[in-house]
Amino acid sequence: MFYSVVLLSIFGILNLFLGFLKSRAWLLPVTLLFLATALVVTLTDWNKSLFFWNYMMSTDNVSVAFATIIIVSAMLILPLSRFYFPNAAAPVPEYYAILLFSVVGAILMVTYENIIMLFLGLETLSIAMYILAGSDKRNPRSHEAALKYFLMGAFATGILLFGVAMLYGATGTFNLSGLAQYVRTTLVNGASPMLYLGLTLVLIGILFKLSVAPFHFWTPDVYDGTPTLFTAFMATVVKTAGFAALYKILSVSFTGIYSVWWITLAATSVLTLLIGNITAVYQQSFKRMLAYSSISHAGYLLIAVTAMGQTSQSSILFYSLAYTLATITSFAVLILVNENRAGESFSAFNGLARHNPFLAFALTVAMCSLAGIPLTGGFFGKFYIFINALEKGLLFLLVVAVLMSAVGIYYYFRVVIAMYMRGSDDNAVADRIIVPKSYAAVLAITTFLTILLGVAPDLLVRYF
């Protein structure tokens, strides 16, 4: 993991130099090769428990798995950039470099052993995202998204840091095991308001990045305004890394004071589920619907964190993977539809099944997965999380989650209905979207994996 962080940072800088080359043709394959290298290096850490940099970072199988999900999602999203920048002057090498740096940030977030590394990872990832959100320089929507994300993100960082300072004041350490030690030994004498305050503020700082209600307000606007390619990145990599980070800090350091933080997480997850799912019903834009859907998925994942059982981490892992795959599919199809039919609303998908059965099929599988219909990965993701909630006796959360997943079906199937049941108004021949090979490959992979996870979930889960 140490080497993959170093390598990716160097590769990112190398990418900037590649920008001097005349030919852009090599850029994408080379960047993918960089990521593949990092992936191989990451996988060599499998079954090793290692610490790096004087207990700043640690790896175990779970963090390797999360890092793998992150790198693989980056590798699946990058090919979508192939025809994304029509403008020849677009600084594509810079975008790739920023994406690589953000992957570094995400990896730090899943392997940190010290809160300093968590902060650095979070900020590396976030600052990269601020830039990418505003990368469509001529589009005022993109500006607005960038500014909103930036101001609110920086505000949340401030909250997080104040919490970290309080934790430090109470315990005198930034180290996760040091914090755990403090919780185990010193805290027996009595509760410490400074520690509780610090922990709560740190949680809020992380929950903001995960778009958990009531800190979700930035999500729909930012997802909506950001260029779709980068929205896909935000919705997958940021969320996976954020949940890994949240789970790690709570499970390693603060299981001893479960009673202090579980109410916060339970309450916010109920609120998130309600707001995410119910508001999504009203949306007319597919992209905005996906933004609310990502809020609601944060709610489901939060249930697994709240349950904090033996199998919570494998549930989070499984759910993140299923969610990531389905989300990448959705955004990939959205990019194609938006480029060819000029629209992000549900009606832009009308009659897609007739002209592009493959696209329609892939998107249907993705929607089924997001909605949690069996034989897709999303079903087992929800299933595992519900089992976690049951084992912990969080029946109330379970009921809300099940009811809200029924609401989810309604809005996820709107696009399926549009594709299969409605005819398009325009000329049928012109409607056919020509799917570039890179898109077809990505869609084939994500769809296959989604179904595979839905048929044989044990392939993945047995390792954790």
Added chain:
Amino acid sequence: MEEIPGVIRTIPLNYYIFLSTALFVIGIVGVMVRRNALIIFMSIELMLNAVNLLLTAFSSYRSDPAGQVFVFFIMAVAAAEVTVGLAIIVMIYRNTRSVDVGILNRLKW
């Protein structure tokens, strides 16, 4: 010459906590009530500096350098944030001739 941590310790720890909490809250209020993007941004910086002060104070009282190291990281990251943030604000100013966040509500509902 007296060592700096010793100088810091001449003021009780609680005073540092109160001061930085006050600064932090001022920052939050500033973010909440102001509409000028630059001033909001300055308020956020104020929040970060309150944290820096607090960390330094804790670090001195515990004679543990980790807190001060963290302060350096915060400053470096804040500098990066300033760069990106100002770039975004300038980009918006060039388009709308305004840095008022109130008029930015094209994305909603």
Added chain:
Amino acid sequence: MVDLSQYTLTCALIPFIPLIGFLINGIGFRHIPKGLVGLTGSAASILSFGLSLYLFNAFLAGGNQSFTVYLFDWITVGDLRISFSFLIDQLSLLMLLIITGVGSLIHIYSIGYMKHDAGYGKFFAFLNLFLFSMLLLVMGSNYPIMFIGWEGVGLCSYLLIGFWNKNTNYNNAARKAFIMNRIGDLGFLLGIFLIFYTLGSVEFTEVMPKAATVFGVDDGTVIAITLLLFVGAMGKSAQIPLYTWLPDAMAGPTPVSALIHAATMVTAGIYMVIRSNVLYTLAPTTLGVVAVIGLATALLAATIGIFQNDIKKVLAYSTVSQLGYMFLGLGVAAYSSAMFHVITHAFFKALLFLGAGSVIHAMSDEQDIRRMGGLRRHLPVTFATFLVATIAIAGIPPFSGFFSKDEILMHVYEHSPVMWVLAVIGSMMTSFYMFRLLFLTFAGTFRGTHEQEHHLHESPASMTIPLLVLAILSAAGGVLGLPEVLGGGNWLAKFMSPLFDLSRQVRPESFTQTHLSHSQEYILMGVSVAAALLALGAAAVLYVSRKAVPAPEGTRLPALQNLIYNKYYVDEFYNNIIVKPLLALGDFLYGVFEFLVIDLIVNGVGKATNGLSGVFRRFQTGNIGFYIISMVVGIIVILLINLRGFIL
């Protein structure tokens, strides 16, 4: 004991052969020649049927020992291990035979029926996928596999209803079916979670004995579990208030209606209740609810059926009504009688739908019975088989429907004579609307256009052979459960008896032997047969002698007046005593129920969600200041909650 390993492959192949058929037709439907597509699809189904028969024989030879076939470990979560395995016992074998047997006939029929359809390959692919899911549903040895199959059949039903996706109405129907089914599935899923939560297992063979020891009779938890499972059954088996999707589902191709919406999928709810019979026996309260809802559905659907003029709609409401009878049977703990009705219903209702398909085929896609009439001469085979099915469903001996319905009615009478009276009224209405359908379609003179008359023809052999086979089954299916009083041994009840051993232990009183004397049984049978014949007479007088034809839409009143004007004493009798009250009751139920309950409850939930969404959306103002203030308020609230110990 049976050697289990020897049957593993057979059991695995039964569901997977249709899956292979689906893959072949689904992937290659553009490239495989048309003839081969139908052959592949049908062959998959027939092979499964053959294997099921083989398995059934082996089961009988092995002394009726139920066994579990383990395939592989499927899901592991902590202590929970769910294996992918099949439970082979009396119940799953009976369902297997129905599904693959009737399924094969319908596949063969579809070769002729769908010949000219552009989506021929796709159709067979979906049909095979349906068979696969349905087989998983009935073979699975635990609730999750059953749920996977349950969802799978829902999905296939959705795909097949919307098969002709050009017409918006069809699509709305598909959507309605899907959403209503999902509401039901939600209950089912919650029920499974509750089972896991309280009993720590989801395997049938572990859940049932545990439930028998853990729960007392009418324990609150077991009532909750059974009610939640029943909500699932309501959705899938179209019971009040989730029944409206089934009539709308008739938008799909007719073989689909026959297979999915009559013979197999809609009976999944009944299968599930019988599978969980121990839980239900432990919860008499739930059984009461099941009985009342079943009876209400049976009556309501029958009254609505009287007014339908679309040949498939009549059959759809009749299906809803028959399903109601099955639930009524379950509600009085007559599990094997309900299963008996499932079997006979699969025969005669599939036959009715296929016959209707044959009629529609001959009439160039006309479905309105007011434009039919006199088809007897043109479609002799269809007429003959349709007649058999009508007699069977009307409950006139010696055809199969009489025996199964009578067995249910007998148990209902033991339970509550009032319910029995209502049920007999329902079966009278069944007989009335079925003969009305038969007479309007096949008797009298042709009322369609000349062009249609010119095209009238009997269907090809691939369609009529399944009809004939089903007709034989509908006529003779009663022998499976010939009651003792008529000299039979009720083979079915004896065969299924081991399934209910545990239920008998936990609550023996619900299984007490019949205390009716033979003469009482004869009287009950006589009454129900007389009622059916009376209704037959009413229909004959109205639609054959008086040649009444339902008025076109919008002119119901004059037709009513026309009906009342009657010269014959018999006619007046029928009119005043039977027809008028029936019409009034039907109108009333239809109006009040459809618009109040369905609109208020089912649609109301949807509207409320939508409205709430409109409100929530307003919070997303787009203004950063507002967002930050909300966040700060959120932070303060969370801090207050977490630090309440220090502040107060």
